[in-house]
Amino acid sequence: MATALLPTIQSPQDLKRLKVDQLEALAGEIRQAICDQVSQSGGHLAPNLGVVELTIALHYVFDFGPKREGDDDDASGGGGDHLLFDVGHQCYPHKLLTGRQHLLPKLRQREGMAGFPEPNESDYDLFSVGHAGTAISTAVGMARGDELQGQADRRTVALIGDASIVNGVAMEGLNNAGTLKRQFLVVLNDNGMSIAKPQGAMAQYFDNVRVSHTYTGLKRKARKVLESIPGGSALGDIYHRCGEMMKAALFDGHMFEQFGLVCVGPIDGHDIKTLVHMFEEVKDIDRPILLHCKTVKGKGFEFAEGDATTFHSPKPFVVEGCRVEVKSSGRSFTSAYADAMIDLMERDDKVFAVTAAMPDGTGLAKVIPKFPDRTIDTGICESHAMDMCAGLAKTGVKPFFAVYSTFAQRALDQVFQEVSLQGLPVRVCMDRAGFVGGDGAVHHGFMDISMFSPLPGVAMLAASDEPNLRAGLEFMRQYEDGASFIRYPRDNVPAEPLETEVPPFQLGKAHLVRPGHNGRPQLAILAYGAMVYEALEALKELDQQGYDVALYDARFAKPVDVELVRYLIDSSTPVLTIEDHALAGGFGANVLCACHDEGIATDKIHRMAMPEKWIYQDSRPNQLAEAGLDAKSIARRVRAILDTNGDAPAATPHIHVNVNQASKVTR
């Protein structure tokens, strides 16, 4: 494929110089560039391939980005229009058109192209986002802010998919967008796929719309539509001014019409000429408009078109003739979780598994076919999913809600009211706890302990490896005194766990996984979740250097094992807590506060946790290093503590005790 056009586009101004006839070729080049890169590095593939033409047409017609200098008095424009992405994983074409082609080779890597919109990267990105449903609401705010400041000529466009638009925040946003009396365009990118399969009754509605409404067959009483919606008479005027294409595409009875929007389409989201024409027609209409575009997720890459779920955000892959192979990278916590759930559900027919649009991301894709009656994918609606779990628990079912830690934030109020206040045993399984690698700041799980710990009666667990994940889930299955939460990282499970069979979880009890070399170690590490194995790695270094450090898998951030800490402090053993969670309100904070309340001296307690700053896309190991939570940093911190304490290392290294034998000791 020729690659003549894309390198010439360093900004949307360059794009505008092309003829409409050239745009399709440009689309092909963008598609190729994205496919080539994602096959090497992984990344969001199918969502980006679906919006190439949409993105080109938007930039061709609108004038996004900051107001350009010297153009302030130029009525013809000069930047200033706002483009807001919902979720944001469909921003690659946008980035390639706004001066960031040089960042593509390091997609989702440090100093490379972020996988989501990122204002630090370019002024063309307004919000760094990664959670669904927010674009319409922020767009409404920007539109109102412009109005207030005499900048009403700045246009606002929100690009949102059919899965996101039924999220609660998006629907709240639409309801308020419908009250605007100015230009406001929602582009609905309807690929009928959501992230996995579409869920909910409205997905069925969209299906019906896609089948029954085609742009070319439109014969609707558009005039009547305009009169029937709020502000009808003003729109009647607009009707006379708007072009034939838009008149023909007005949709009578689209559900979002009842949210106060003029609905247009569906039109073909890959027909670039029609898109350009339609955007030209709608761009200056001073009423909120929803343009419904039909697209194909994964468009142009046959494997992705055929399997958009697998190619939503694949790992690196190789195409060999008519076959594509996604590179394997070991057994993930997600896979381990799926198998553990299958085991639980085979043993206990009350166990019920829930996901909010993340069957692949959470591993439930493997569980759902085995237990169709005891699993549900609610679509992207974490708040609803949590409340549904509360309802299930109320009837005696044992719901396990598998959700990314970062998305659990969207259900805090439901955990408070419908779950904790009722004392209901809802189980929440939080994948992607801690650093998430390439997804970056929008997806780190750093608040799960702090946001849920204040709630009476909740139990907070973490899994350090697969045997502990299984044991933790079994504990939760049996735990009926309130809500319980378990967290685990976006990482592989340790290939060689310390123990293949671990002792059962006991509420608030840590587990000794590596004793010191003597009866009284120089220091005890209490590591939470994934940090256990990071600490274990640090111990190798410390062992060689002659330090004598014990390691506990803390297992619980609430309640914490105060008695263990009391025992250690009473034995004059310094304690170091380690967690991949914010310092504020995290595991270490809970240890510190609990000890303080119990009158246990805290001066020999030390804490390592995520720093209070945003850490951007990078590999997870690099992020841990940047945060000072990798094995090297842990070893350094231990030495700093012990050397300051005057506890110099022993002159000769102790013999390393047998780990498997040691780990059988449980306090």
Add this chain to the structure above:
Amino acid sequence: MATALLPTIQSPQDLKRLKVDQLEALAGEIRQAICDQVSQSGGHLAPNLGVVELTIALHYVFDFGPKREGDDDDASGGGGDHLLFDVGHQCYPHKLLTGRQHLLPKLRQREGMAGFPEPNESDYDLFSVGHAGTAISTAVGMARGDELQGQADRRTVALIGDASIVNGVAMEGLNNAGTLKRQFLVVLNDNGMSIAKPQGAMAQYFDNVRVSHTYTGLKRKARKVLESIPGGSALGDIYHRCGEMMKAALFDGHMFEQFGLVCVGPIDGHDIKTLVHMFEEVKDIDRPILLHCKTVKGKGFEFAEGDATTFHSPKPFVVEGCRVEVKSSGRSFTSAYADAMIDLMERDDKVFAVTAAMPDGTGLAKVIPKFPDRTIDTGICESHAMDMCAGLAKTGVKPFFAVYSTFAQRALDQVFQEVSLQGLPVRVCMDRAGFVGGDGAVHHGFMDISMFSPLPGVAMLAASDEPNLRAGLEFMRQYEDGASFIRYPRDNVPAEPLETEVPPFQLGKAHLVRPGHNGRPQLAILAYGAMVYEALEALKELDQQGYDVALYDARFAKPVDVELVRYLIDSSTPVLTIEDHALAGGFGANVLCACHDEGIATDKIHRMAMPEKWIYQDSRPNQLAEAGLDAKSIARRVRAILDTNGDAPAATPHIHVNVNQASKVTR
């Protein structure tokens, strides 16, 4: 009015023995009982008066409550149907019909009738709720749980108002309810009022429906409706079986039809015979149905009908002839906030005020008429409102979002992503922080510090009195480095503030409000927000007993004034932090952790905060006492610390220094 019927109703079984003709009289008695009680004690009036007939009809037709013993094999029923209230402030008629008339005289008081559904009070209440939008989602969970456990004959009904049903969680719930293939009834109580005025485009839609659709004038192609919705053919069968009334009332094109529900109505929600008839018709239809009922908020009490906003949840009032007088109870923080905002907005035309359906509760009702272009009520959608604020801030506007602390929980994820991650200066003003009195556990603000503190760059403030509230808001107006939050209680401002003019807020700096009697006090209290005046009251007692205690208004929970604490600890002065917030992750926890990180000894730091248990409806002073946060408890704690420390009180009381003079000293 005769009161012959109500005392005979001790359970819904008693109700079912009445003839339909008697129900209207019963409605009158219930209305009278509620009016009489609320006029004495305050409470939610208008919402309850609006649902009297609906509630009677529901209990008359369905068989709510737990399965009754011995009825298990009785196919005719015997309890087991589920009734879920959304928001829940409309539950008084339900409580009077389910054995709780004896609790009414102590409405919203300790050991009296809770103002919201409360499972601890009765098995007829399934969830203790007070936050909007959740009933449909929990109902979906219960319906699915019943199915799974072979209890499909248990019917499920969710009662929800027109303001709540457009909340995001409710719409997510509807979207999933629409996929059910079983009985599921949503009763839409459409009073066209929301809590204040209806907001958003859909409110306009409901208005249109109310005007254009009347039950008696229905001539619709119901058959066509049934075929056009998902599962249409099955419903076609139902159509033949359903009665004439329902056939006539089927609504073609109701917006919630596109969520997959069969929509019926609107019908008159005060016509008890029609309601009974209609519930009989729909109760066994095995598809999700939305019954749209038109009601009048405040029905039957002329003052409430005419002014449903004032009588939504009035304080005690007296009716004198054709006049009603709501008892005044002093100047609230809410009023002080309103006046402070007016002042800010007069001085700075970038300031913009936002509320989510609480113009009265937050005081903005006074602000909105003065600044119609710089205020907005979004309706009940805190998530959307927060994102809209982010959008406003992005354009350079200074948004101040006035929201109850407990409802701020609904926007945590938006504060994370759209606000904090972008570093945007959104200002959040949290009324009802700490204990809220009669509203009880569903409304206490106990998590605002813990949930927002982990976010990089946020400033957390609290106001102890009106001058500090004004100074805090002025600080926030100028603070552009990130999001800022201020909290204040559901209480009156101190009538005689310590200082009428306070020094400006400085980021992370506490303010000395009452020095000790000597250069080196025996103890220093760092009180946060409302606890300053509680501590001041304690000082009176401690002064008399000869203790020498200094008092600081902490002002900031993030960042905390570490240097002050270092100075105090270095001077061997014990420190006591006091806050009306959860112990976990609160102000004291932040002080403790910050000191620990700085190597400041923490053994002389003591913390008082809300205990980890639910505290139910009661007066705010009683709740503070129960939590051990009233003046007496504070004094007791101070004595316990000092007496243990061996710092015995001075033999003779010191002379009390002049407070106003002392308070001018600011560190």
